[in-house]
Amino acid sequence: MTEAIRKSLRESPKARWTAMVVVSLSMFGAYYFNYALSPVKPILESALGWTSSDFGVYTSAYAWFNVYFLMLIFSGIILDRLGIKITGLGATVLMVVGTGVNYWAITAPFPAGAQVTLPLIGSIKTEVLLSSIGFAIFGVGSEATGITVSKAIVKWFKGKEMALAMGLQMSIARLGTALALAISLPLALHFTYRAPVAFAFILMLLGVIAFITYIVLDTKLDKSEEHIEVEEEEPFRLKDIVMIISNKAFWYIAILCVLFYGAVFPFLFYATDFIINKYHVSPSLAGLIPSLLPFGTIFLTPFFGGIYDKKGKGATIMIIGAIMLIVVHGFLSIPTLDNWIFAAAMVVILGIAFSLVPSAMWPSVPKIIPEKQLGTAYAVIFFIQNIGLMAIPLLLGVVLNSTNPNVSPNKTVIRKAVEMSYTKALQEQNITLDAKALNIAIEKTTSGVVDSIVESVSYVPTPQSEINVEKVENSIVANNLNMLGSPELGVSQEKVLDKMGSTFKKATFEVVTKEKLNIRYDYQYDILMFTLLGVLALLFAFLLKREDRIKGYGLEKPNIES
Numbered sequence: 001m002t003e004a005i006r007k008s009l010r011e012s013p014k015a016r017w018t019a020m021v022v023v024s025l026s027m028f029g030a031y032y033f034n035y036a037l038s039p040v041k042p043i044l045e046s047a048l049g050w051t052s053s054d055f056g057v058y059t060s061a062y063a064w065f066n067v068y069f070l071m072l073i074f075s076g077i078i079l080d081r082l083g084i085k086i087t088g089l090g091a092t093v094l095m096v097v098g099t100g101v102n103y104w105a106i107t108a109p110f111p112a113g114a115q116v117t118l119p120l121i122g123s124i125k126t127e128v129l130l131s132s133i134g135f136a137i138f139g140v141g142s143e144a145t146g147i148t149v150s151k152a153i154v155k156w157f158k159g160k161e162m163a164l165a166m167g168l169q170m171s172i173a174r175l176g177t178a179l180a181l182a183i184s185l186p187l188a189l190h191f192t193y194r195a196p197v198a199f200a201f202i203l204m205l206l207g208v209i210a211f212i213t214y215i216v217l218d219t220k221l222d223k224s225e226e227h228i229e230v231e232e233e234e235p236f237r238l239k240d241i242v243m244i245i246s247n248k249a250f251w252y253i254a255i256l257c258v259l260f261y262g263a264v265f266p267f268l269f270y271a272t273d274f275i276i277n278k279y280h281v282s283p284s285l286a287g288l289i290p291s292l293l294p295f296g297t298i299f300l301t302p303f304f305g306g307i308y309d310k311k312g313k314g315a316t317i318m319i320i321g322a323i324m325l326i327v328v329h330g331f332l333s334i335p336t337l338d339n340w341i342f343a344a345a346m347v348v349i350l351g352i353a354f355s356l357v358p359s360a361m362w363p364s365v366p367k368i369i370p371e372k373q374l375g376t377a378y379a380v381i382f383f384i385q386n387i388g389l390m391a392i393p394l395l396l397g398v399v400l401n402s403t404n405p406n407v408s409p410n411k412t413v414i415r416k417a418v419e420m421s422y423t424k425a426l427q428e429q430n431i432t433l434d435a436k437a438l439n440i441a442i443e444k445t446t447s448g449v450v451d452s453i454v455e456s457v458s459y460v461p462t463p464q465s466e467i468n469v470e471k472v473e474n475s476i477v478a479n480n481l482n483m484l485g486s487p488e489l490g491v492s493q494e495k496v497l498d499k500m501g502s503t504f505k506k507a508t509f510e511v512v513t514k515e516k517l518n519i520r521y522d523y524q525y526d527i528l529m530f531t532l533l534g535v536l537a538l539l540f541a542f543l544l545k546r547e548d549r550i551k552g553y554g555l556e557k558p559n560i561e562s
């Protein structure tokens, strides 16, 4: 037996760490592509005429097939029945297909304004729908690769440095996110908005190659263990799903996962706007503060994983992470703490919490669920997490709008007045713009006014009941046209349009600040919702610790067997 164990490839640190790096590379491209289009959003808006809600549809598409068609659950079952090699290969190829469809959708020359009407969804731009379908296919591949990689790491690292390996795997993936945040925009500016997607396609192909390389190592591992007398595990059967979902500790981890990730990922989604509105930071800099978070986790997740491996205390680590989550969101919700340095410090602490919990949570699953059921177990956790990550942003949007009922209507007043100003001024100057160019000019002027007021001016808004909308609109139009005067004859059309843009911004700014229209979002209730998620996460972390004490899963014990 001792002789046989010595022969297992798992016993060679070089072999298992190589396997970890190679299999993790198959996820690198996935995390890159997940974030590749976020920095390019303004370019997509001007080049393709995408609106924020088009972008919202596209982003949510990641989870469509996984959640509505239960693809994640099927992926988990396939993984447990057919194994790591077939599932991983299929999943990485699916990511290539999804990214390819996406690239084609934003490249194909659809007629301007082409739309399709779908039952329940309504009208949607053709290219938004097709790129969303591409992103949804990619989402199936990405999540299936995620669970496969997790199971592969357990296979190589059980009884060894499992949390460190999972932490490093998450770091390699998050390097993909960091790369997207760093190079997507420069790529799009230097080449075209399609370049980040083309680059993602290349990374996906490299991902398939990485996984094929992993298959070679996995086959060698299986061969090296052929003669080892290990207890034969029963093959996975569908009734195993019942065993998984009747395990209390499994549910505690799944619920902790959705609560915890729900208080981090959707926060990141809203963070830039929250920071602009509450901390008066310029929109061009506000994005830097939330981007501190993924960078920090690259180093800290494996660090905490290493501690879990050697010292144990997995459940306690999750409790500490949940407490930090409550502290961060609790402080961010206090209205008087409105210095941006404070916000940046809170994001750094959130980064520590976001390293602590995942570093202990994912390696704890194999202590609760047998290896033959792990694919399905990870898949069910990812499935619940995906539902939460779809639902929580919607809920946050509802809370934001209902606690700030006047902000959106007031922004519409400004937009309408700016539109009327452009229409009148263009008529007077005998300039005809196509609808798309006019729309872009109106959007740019409106967001320019709103951004500069939110960033630089603080006032107690006039109660909405005292605002005469028509009077405000007319004042904005009158001030805009008055300040514009009559641009010199003989000046190029481009210069006249530039002048309109800059003059309308100044003139509209004057009226809106004089009338003290409420256009600043107060995120307090949304942040309190995140705090509540943190409190619930803490509760489930405690329940998990108690269940571990009762059932003896060993969550508080080190992962490395001595």
Ligand SMILES: C[C@H](N)C(=O)N[C@@H](CCCCN)C(=O)O
Binding pocket: 143, 146, 149, 150, 166, 169, 170, 358, 362, 382, 385
């Ligand atoms: C998004 C995905 N469902 C997810 O939760 N990924 C985790 C990592 C899980 C891998 C565990 N070995 C993440 O924190 O990104």
